[in-house]
């Protein structure tokens with residue numbers, strides 16, 4: 721299977737999960753603005769996972785769940801029982817719909833104002849800080865509750881997903897280093913062999 725990614729993006733979460741799962745895959749760098757890639761994902765966003773079906777799979781949380789489901793021995797998905805499954809689903813939804821979305825005005829300010837001035841764009845970027853902080857505080861509480869992990873005290877796809885997005889705060893005045901439970905989580909993730917491999921290979 722082929723994972724389409726771009727450096728620094730949420731697609732790296734899927735790449736880390738593929739590594740943790742010991743999956744047989746190929747990582748392909750995508751130019752998400754190209755027509756060629758838009759035929760793979762009409763929304764023009766990474767990640768996409770091509771497993772040789774009629775169309776590529778899209779949406780990071782769904783792809784992460786697919787990787788966990790197809791590699792149950794790697795224990796990257798939820799614990800047994802509907803409530804545990806709900807909790808992972810709830811966490812992935814938070815990461816995709818609240819956390820990821822909080823960064824959009826910061827990275828793509830021109831999509832949130834028709835005013836093309838630099839001042840207007842800077843105002844949009846700065847308006848993102850409060851929502852990002854709110855999501856980071858929630859993530860910090862999840863990690864405190866999860867004894868150093870995002871979901872139920874053990875490594876899961878939620879760790880990979882949270883890690884790649886929390887890194888984006890390095891572009892902000894308040895970085896992940898200022899959150900008491902996120903900071904040690906990030907340091908542990910950065911020391912993980914698979915994470916190091918993905919960070920290096922995705923920049924190559």
Ligand SMILES: N[C@@H](CCC(=O)N[C@@H](CS)C(=O)NCC(=O)O)C(=O)O
Pocket residue numbers: 729730731752764765766767778779780781816
């Ligand atoms: N809902 C999508 C969002 C994916 C997404 O926004 N990916 C970003 C990278 S982190 C991207 O490709 N952005 C390109 C763009 O918005 O033009 C998902 O969860 O996969």
